């Protein structure tokens with residue numbers, strides 16, 4: 679993989695928490711390289727550190743040691759403003775509990791990353807409508823999250839994650855609270871968007887069907903990545 683094709687990389691990533699006299703090692707020397715357009719699943723038992731890893735990769739939490747590089751920039755070496763701008767441009771996030779803003783419509787929620795990036799409201803809402811159409815929600819633009827089904831909310835979160843055409847989307851259990859049909863729909867949508875925009879995907883999941891669709895499946899156990907066969 680050439681350097682230009684690397685979207686996200688972590689080297690020797692460690693995270694620990696101090697609890698009284700005890701040190702809890704949550705991530706242990708994780709090395710990981712995600713290529714452009716690559717789809718990677720991270721699996722492993724509950725408590726293995728998967729969500730913690732995803733948070734570190736997304737710059738939502740700070741490593742105890744080691745480095746995370748996004749599009750060639752070491753996140754720890756940047757100031758808050760530059761780091762936020764880079765994250766907003768290069769990354770999308772989809773969480774199990776999607777964190778949509780209840781007082782805003784589907785279109786406004788999906789438009790949020792563009793509004794943050796300084797686009798006009800008109801422009802952002804127009805891109806949001808286009809993206810929501812792509813995820814099959816063109817007819818639900820004005821609905822608020824409470825007026826949408828679980829699967830629809832998840833698709834709004836996916837539209838929001840993709841609206842800036844990020845280099846990489848980080849997903850935490852994207853099918854976790856969906857029924858089998860809707861989960862299948864989200865899987866197909868991710869495949870399609872990955873193909874169409876060459877967006878890299880890092881998916882933390884217990885859903886083996888979803889994990890098997892990725893290009894690589896990494897297993898995290900007790901904070902360390904298992905060596906691949």
Ligand SMILES: Nc1ncnc2c1ncn2[C@@H]1O[C@H](COP(=O)(O)OP(=O)(O)OP(=O)(O)O)[C@@H](O)[C@H]1O
Nearest residue numbers: 695697702704722723724725726727728729730731
């Ligand atoms: N702030 C914290 N202080 C102490 N321990 C923490 C803190 N945050 C997370 N942990 C611990 O880190 C471990 C890994 O948590 P994490 O959420 O990353 O696991 P996970 O692999 O995503 O689990 P699951 O599959 O159940 O979601 C857990 O044992 C958790 O208790």
